[in-house]
Amino acid sequence: MANRVVDVKSYTEYLWMNTKKRKEIVPISDAVFAAVEKSGVKEGFCLVSAMHITASVFVNDYEAGLWADIMEWSEKIAPENPHYLHHHTGESNADAHLKRLLLGHQVILPITNGKPDLGPWEQVFYGEFDGQRKKRVIIKIIGE
Amino acid sequence: MANRVVDVKSYTEYLWMNTKKRKEIVPISDAVFAAVEKSGVKEGFCLVSAMHITASVFVNDYEAGLWADIMEWSEKIAPENPHYLHHHTGESNADAHLKRLLLGHQVILPITNGKPDLGPWEQVFYGEFDGQRKKRVIIKIIGE
Amino acid sequence: MANRVVDVKSYTEYLWMNTKKRKEIVPISDAVFAAVEKSGVKEGFCLVSAMHITASVFVNDYEAGLWADIMEWSEKIAPENPHYLHHHTGESNADAHLKRLLLGHQVILPITNGKPDLGPWEQVFYGEFDGQRKKRVIIKIIGE
Numbered sequence: 001m002a003n004r005v006v007d008v009k010s011y012t013e014y015l016w017m018n019t020k021k022r023k024e025i026v027p028i029s030d031a032v033f034a035a036v037e038k039s040g041v042k043e044g045f046c047l048v049s050a051m052h053i054t055a056s057v058f059v060n061d062y063e064a065g066l067w068a069d070i071m072e073w074s075e076k077i078a079p080e081n082p083h084y085l086h087h088h089t090g091e092s093n094a095d096a097h098l099k100r101l102l103l104g105h106q107v108i109l110p111i112t113n114g115k116p117d118l119g120p121w122e123q124v125f126y127g128e129f130d131g132q133r134k135k136r137v138i139i140k141i142i143g144e
Numbered sequence: 145m146a147n148r149v150v151d152v153k154s155y156t157e158y159l160w161m162n163t164k165k166r167k168e169i170v171p172i173s174d175a176v177f178a179a180v181e182k183s184g185v186k187e188g189f190c191l192v193s194a195m196h197i198t199a200s201v202f203v204n205d206y207e208a209g210l211w212a213d214i215m216e217w218s219e220k221i222a223p224e225n226p227h228y229l230h231h232h233t234g235e236s237n238a239d240a241h242l243k244r245l246l247l248g249h250q251v252i253l254p255i256t257n258g259k260p261d262l263g264p265w266e267q268v269f270y271g272e273f274d275g276q277r278k279k280r281v282i283i284k285i286i287g288e
Numbered sequence: 289m290a291n292r293v294v295d296v297k298s299y300t301e302y303l304w305m306n307t308k309k310r311k312e313i314v315p316i317s318d319a320v321f322a323a324v325e326k327s328g329v330k331e332g333f334c335l336v337s338a339m340h341i342t343a344s345v346f347v348n349d350y351e352a353g354l355w356a357d358i359m360e361w362s363e364k365i366a367p368e369n370p371h372y373l374h375h376h377t378g379e380s381n382a383d384a385h386l387k388r389l390l391l392g393h394q395v396i397l398p399i400t401n402g403k404p405d406l407g408p409w410e411q412v413f414y415g416e417f418d419g420q421r422k423k424r425v426i427i428k429i430i431g432e
Binding site: 008010012045047049050051052053077078084085086087088089094097098100101102104105106108135136138140142 | 296331332333346347348349351353354356357358361365390391392395396398400405406407408409410430431432
């Protein structure tokens with residue numbers, strides 16, 4: 001049976017990121033969980049989306065060795081390379097645009113009973129591929 | 145013109161998966177369609193998301209040859225390899241984490257007139273890359 | 289504080305695509321922004337999803353050099369190849385199915401204050417990998 005939702009709400013928050021390294025994976029689960037609690041939403045969806053096109057948001061394991069593996073893998077699959085056509089514009093970050101496509105730039109967390117309804121090992125991460133400057137991640141929640 | 149939604153509902157269901165093989169693609173459209181019908185939602189979104197970080201959910205073709213192609217391709221792009229740093233923790237499944245990132249771990253199905261509003265060939269699949277044990281997929285529906 | 293949503297709406301629109309070339313990236317932000325305006329939704333989610341399984345929808349940069357880089361990259365990672373098992377069915381487009389998986393087939397745009405809440409460079413694109421025929425993209429909006 002479906003539950004009737006009687007009091008629909010929306011909630012929006014922006015996380016500011018500014019990584020020390022050009023490429024870095026940053027855990028953001030705590031901020032996302034706090035936003036869900038602040039929203040007061042009990043049943044709904046929480047979108048977490050990188051607003052800059054050289055960054056990523058994904059859900060995977062909280063394990064630093066795996067983060068290094070992900071970085072090395074994305075470098076192998078979408079390497080830095082001076083010959084991208086995008087660089088004719090004066091940019092040098094085409095690889096970062098491709099890494100965002102490879103890893104994905106957003107996730108939806110289901111919210112059940114007031115909490116993100118994640119599996120036992122699921123954690124939310126921000127993947128930066130052209131950092132050392134301010135960028136935003138939007139957290140948008142809709143639900144009961 | 146937008147339709148007014150007068151009676152918002154939420155519905156949550158968990159599919160238990162336990163594949164016989166370590167790597168396997170499993171069609172799950174029937175279960176997802178049944179959940180949408182049970183929800184009673186006429187206009188909304190249906191999230192289907194793998195809750196374990198070595199599994200995937202995607203929408204593609206119901207064709208066994210293509211499933212084998214997807215498995216072979218994902219093995220080529222994110223191969224099994226004893227040298228991943230993640231394996232220093234005692235794990236041996238870093239490739240499965242990368243395959244989840246490659247293929248994606250969730251999809252949203254739009255619901256229109258009470259049914260998943262998919263294209264003629266779109267079907268939902270679970271991609272397992274470290275199976276032979278119990279794992280869950282969440283189906284979460286929000287809408288009218 | 290979460291905002292109370294008092295008047296929930298849904299809105300659905302289909303974009304018809306028919307590219308001149310077999311493989312082509314097409315900007316669709318204008319159509320998506322127009323749909324959000326037509327919906328009247330002020331706070332919500334806008335799903336943009338390719339309904340054919342050999343096409344993609346993604347959010348990245350409005351820059352033609354980068355589009356060519358994305359096409360060349362996806363060809364390198366998921367190349368045309370006569371030996372895919374999918375081709376035993378008479379099809380010849382397995383690479384296009386894989387490219388959809390690589391780039392993703394859908395995005396969710398958050399809607400805030402009646403507009404897609406995107407970063408400064410975020411634009412929406414349709415990626416066609418087996419075109420020269422009519423295909424659809426669904427735009428589905430739910431919110432206040």
